[in-house]
Amino acid sequence: MNAAPPFDKIALIGFGLIxxxxxxxxxxxxxxxxxxxxxxxxxTRARVSELGIxxxxxxxxxxxxxxxxxxxxxxPVGACGPVAQEIxxxxxxxxxxxxxxxxxxxxxxxxxxxxxxxxxxxxxxPVAGTEHSGPDSGFAELFINxxxxxxxxxxxxxxxxxxxxxxxxxxxxxxxxxxxxxxDLVLAITSHLPHLIAYTIVGTADELEGVxxxxxxxxxxxxxxxxxxxxxSDPIMWRDVxxxxxxxxxxxxxxxxxxxxxxxxAIRRGDxxxxxxxxxxxxAIRRGxxxxxxxxxxxxxxxxxxxxxKKAE
Amino acid sequence: MNAAPPFDKIALIGFGLIxxxxxxxxxxxxxxxxxxxxxxxxxTRARVSELGIxxxxxxxxxxxxxxxxxxxxxxPVGACGPVAQEIxxxxxxxxxxxxxxxxxxxxxxxxxxxxxxxxxxxxxxPVAGTEHSGPDSGFAELFINxxxxxxxxxxxxxxxxxxxxxxxxxxxxxxxxxxxxxxDLVLAITSHLPHLIAYTIVGTADELEGVxxxxxxxxxxxxxxxxxxxxxSDPIMWRDVxxxxxxxxxxxxxxxxxxxxxxxxAIRRGDxxxxxxxxxxxxAIRRGxxxxxxxxxxxxxxxxxxxxxKKAE
Numbered sequence: 333m334n335a336a337p338p339f340d341k342i343a344l345i346g347f348g349l350i351x352x353x354x355x356x357x358x359x360x361x362x363x364x365x366x367x368x369x370x371x372x373x374x375x376t377r378a379r380v381s382e383l384g385i386x387x388x389x390x391x392x393x394x395x396x397x398x399x400x401x402x403x404x405x406x407x408p409v410g411a412c413g414p415v416a417q418e419i420x421x422x423x424x425x426x427x428x429x430x431x432x433x434x435x436x437x438x439x440x441x442x443x444x445x446x447x448x449x450x451x452x453x454x455x456x457x458p459v460a461g462t463e464h465s466g467p468d469s470g471f472a473e474l475f476i477n478x479x480x481x482x483x484x485x486x487x488x489x490x491x492x493x494x495x496x497x498x499x500x501x502x503x504x505x506x507x508x509x510x511x512x513x514x515x516d517l518v519l520a521i522t523s524h525l526p527h528l529i530a531y532t533i534v535g536t537a538d539e540l541e542g543v544x545x546x547x548x549x550x551x552x553x554x555x556x557x558x559x560x561x562x563x564x565s566d567p568i569m570w571r572d573v574x575x576x577x578x579x580x581x582x583x584x585x586x587x588x589x590x591x592x593x594x595x596x597x598a599i600r601r602g603d604x605x606x607x608x609x610x611x612x613x614x615x616a617i618r619r620g621x622x623x624x625x626x627x628x629x630x631x632x633x634x635x636x637x638x639x640x641x642k643k644a645e
Numbered sequence: 646m647n648a649a650p651p652f653d654k655i656a657l658i659g660f661g662l663i664x665x666x667x668x669x670x671x672x673x674x675x676x677x678x679x680x681x682x683x684x685x686x687x688x689t690r691a692r693v694s695e696l697g698i699x700x701x702x703x704x705x706x707x708x709x710x711x712x713x714x715x716x717x718x719x720x721p722v723g724a725c726g727p728v729a730q731e732i733x734x735x736x737x738x739x740x741x742x743x744x745x746x747x748x749x750x751x752x753x754x755x756x757x758x759x760x761x762x763x764x765x766x767x768x769x770x771p772v773a774g775t776e777h778s779g780p781d782s783g784f785a786e787l788f789i790n791x792x793x794x795x796x797x798x799x800x801x802x803x804x805x806x807x808x809x810x811x812x813x814x815x816x817x818x819x820x821x822x823x824x825x826x827x828x829d830l831v832l833a834i835t836s837h838l839p840h841l842i843a844y845t846i847v848g849t850a851d852e853l854e855g856v857x858x859x860x861x862x863x864x865x866x867x868x869x870x871x872x873x874x875x876x877x878s879d880p881i882m883w884r885d886v887x888x889x890x891x892x893x894x895x896x897x898x899x900x901x902x903x904x905x906x907x908x909x910x911a912i913r914r915g916d917x918x919x920x921x922x923x924x925x926x927x928x929a930i931r932r933g934x935x936x937x938x939x940x941x942x943x944x945x946x947x948x949x950x951x952x953x954x955k956k957a958e
Contacts, residue, residue, distance in 0.1 A: 357953060360953055361953065434867075459864045459866050459867045460866055461866075461867075462944035462945040463931065463944060463945070464944045469944070471950075472953050473950035473951065473952065473953050474950070476950060476951045476952075476953060477951060478866050479863055479864055479866070481864075503953075504951070504953055508863075517855055517856055518856050518860050518861075518864055519864065519867060521849070521850050521853060521856055521861065521869070522850070522860070522861055522864040522865050522867045522868065522869040523864070523867025523868045523869065524867075524868075525846065525849075526846060526867070526868035526869045526871065526872055527868050528905075528908060528912075529842055529846060529872075529905075530868070530871075531908065531923060531924055531927055532901065532904050532905045532908055533838065533839060533842060533901060533904075534927040534930050534931075535904055535908075535923055535926065535927055536834070536838075536897070536900050536901045536904045537834050537835070537930070538926065538927065538930055540834060540897075540900065542830055543830055543831050543834055545930075545933070547831050547835070548831075548834065548835055548930070549930070549933045549934050549937055549939060550792055550821075550937065550939065551772045551792055551794075551831055551832065551835040551836070552835055552934050552939050552940070553772050553773055553774075553791050553792070553939055553940075554747070554772045554774075554832055554835045554836025554837075554839070555835065555836045555837075555839035555840050555843070555875050556834070556835040556836065556839045557934050557939060557940045558839065558843075558871055558872075558874065558875060559839055559842075559871075560927070560930050560931040560934055560940070561871065561931060561940075561945070561946065562868050562871060563924075563927040563928070563930070563931065564927065564928045564930075564931035564932075565924075567920075567921050567924035567925040567928070568921065570920070570924050571917050571920040571921045571924060572917075574911075574912045574920055575912075575915055575917055575920070578912055578913070578915070581912060582909070582912065582913065584849070585905075585909060587849050587853065588845065588846060588849045589905075591845050591846075591848055591849045592841075592842075592845045592898075592902075595841060595844065595845055595848075596895070596898060598887075599841075599887045599888075599891055599894060599895065600891070600895065602888055602891070604884050604885075604888055607880075607883070607884040607887055607888070608880050608881065608884045610844060610848055611844055611876075611878075611880035611883050611884060612880040613848065613851065614844055614847040614848055614851065614873070614876040614877065615876070615877045615880070617847050617850070617851055617858075617861070617862070617873050617876070617877075618776065618847075618873040618874065618876065618877035619877075620858070620862045621862050621865050621870050621873055624862055624863065626862060626863065626865050626866055626870060627865070627866075627870045627873070627874075627948070628948050628949060630949075631775035631776060631777045631782070632775040632776070632874070632946075633874065633945075633946035633947070633948055634946070634947060634948060634949060635940070635941050635946055635947060636941060636943075636947060637784075637786035637787070637789060638786060638789045638790060638817070639786065639789075640670060640673055640674065640785050640786050640789060640816075640817055
């Protein structure tokens with residue numbers, strides 16, 4: 333039985349890691365009769381055309397959203413308000429408008445201001461990614477077993493929410509609904525603060541006196557290299573995250589700083605018991621994450637190892 | 646041609662991730678006529694016997710080092726001094742004594758006090774590991790393309806240093822020589838501070854008000870899960886690292902805190918330019934690490950992804 337695709341036309345505005353992964357996965361799953369994409373830069377649009385993943389690449393956002401029944405903004409959160417304003421007059425009545433932004437509170441308020449009442453606004457955030465960006469970086473499997481959080485404003489049409497939930501489920505994601513403010517608090521600790529810390533320590537290592545950059549790179553397998561991965565994420569996306577989720581990030585930072593001071597004091601005083609107690613406790617969190625399938629059980633994230641050749645005989 | 650093994654008897658004191666990996670790799674490479682191991686706990690010794698990787702498992706350190714021409718302490722750095730004292734009277738004249746500790750300054754001083762002049766003391770630190778520990782966690786490929794740092798005290802017999810260098814090279818490692826103090830400064834930034842930060846943030850996430858632990862686990866793919874890996878490392882090993890490399894760690898922490906304050910201020914003031922400039926700079930470090938082969942070029946450390954099933958037709 334060949335079920336009809338749930339959407340006639342999906343419009344993707346932006347084609348980086350997330351937009352490109354949605355396009356690939358939606359195509360594999362047959363979720364639309366037509367997928368149309370656009371992107372801010374001519375170079376990206378040209379590359380998307382070459383890739384041949386979508387049915388059409390158009391030059392303007394207005395053109396992209398015309399007649400679309402699902403519009404997804406896959407752009408840095410700072411651009412979401414202006415783009416919502418730009419497309420507002422071109423949306424088909426009854427269209428679902430969504431996004432993929434890592435911040436919800438400020439962004440939802442910004443977008444909602446502009447969108448017409450005849451459109452269904454269902455903000456979304458797929459908690460998935462890699463350190464790569466650009467039109468070539470996406471892949472269809474990115475969202476499998478990852479969570480996608482929907483934050484529909486009060487009064488949103490439940491059918492529209494259900495339709496978007498089904499879309500993300502078809503991409504392999506597990507869907508949860510929460511308020512924008514709670515989303516921003518949760519993501520501040522599970523994503524934003526980790527990125528800030530990683531960006532900080534990688535910057536610290538880059539500017540040391542007494543240790544050369546070459547030494548930092550060579551001996552990075554001692555732990556440092558793990559941090560460099562998320563500190564290689566897209567700088568525009570992350571600038572916007574910190575500008576728009578300032579309060580929650582600063583709150584988490586405050587708690588983190590208190591905890592760091594506590595451990596620093598234990599080191600300064602040579603309090604081995606306090607250190608051991610803390611280090612033993614954090615192991616359980618890793619186990620929990622692996623148990624619920626949010627990370628690989630393989631040691632070292634399953635990083636590949638070369639083979640050890642037998643000694644010449 | 647069947648070359649004679651470079652060592653007659655290697656004694657491994659301790660059989661965790663590192664000791665167990667040395668044993669497996671040395672066996673594959675045929676580096677000793679005999680490999681003897683011991684461990685502090687009877688349970689570990691029993692498991693090592695079962696594994697059948699080494700030629701003999703003995704109960705005491707004294708027994709292990711008897712007649713050995715290479716002795717390697719593969720134990721937490723806090724135990725190195727006492728064990729050096731314990732084995733001192735049982736070493737064969739001319740034996741090479743080494744370790745694998747992540748701290749050198751304090752540990753080298755501790756061990757050197759006890760070791761007899763007739764033994765060659767060549768401290769070593771293979772910068773490699775995973776978050777797993779115990780006798781089952783080791784594997785022969787762990788050291789391939791990782792660096793092993795030797796910190797021989799002034800006046801050490803160059804032949805002994807050369808012999809240990811050859812040993813580590815045969816395990817697949819690249820070898821570098823530096824002073825204990827410089828080692829401790831370099832590792833403070835490439836390993837110890839990253840672990841401290843990871844242990845801190847994982848602890849912070851564990852005790853939050855307003856965000857449940859279940860939420861932290863579910864949405865950890867936003868970046869947090871990366872930190873949980875190194876925060877799952879052996880608590881005794883890491884307690885000892887911070888107790889014995891206090892000064893260098895506190896120095897790096899000071900610089901890190903300054904840098905974190907700078908970024909915090911940029912967030913508080915909404916200074917997007919400062920954030921962008923910092924985030925763009927740190928990308929280059931990741932590229933450098935991948936280019937010199939110290940991390941995988943695959944996105945997301947090459948973490949595995951499930952396949953997206955085709956829609957039922």
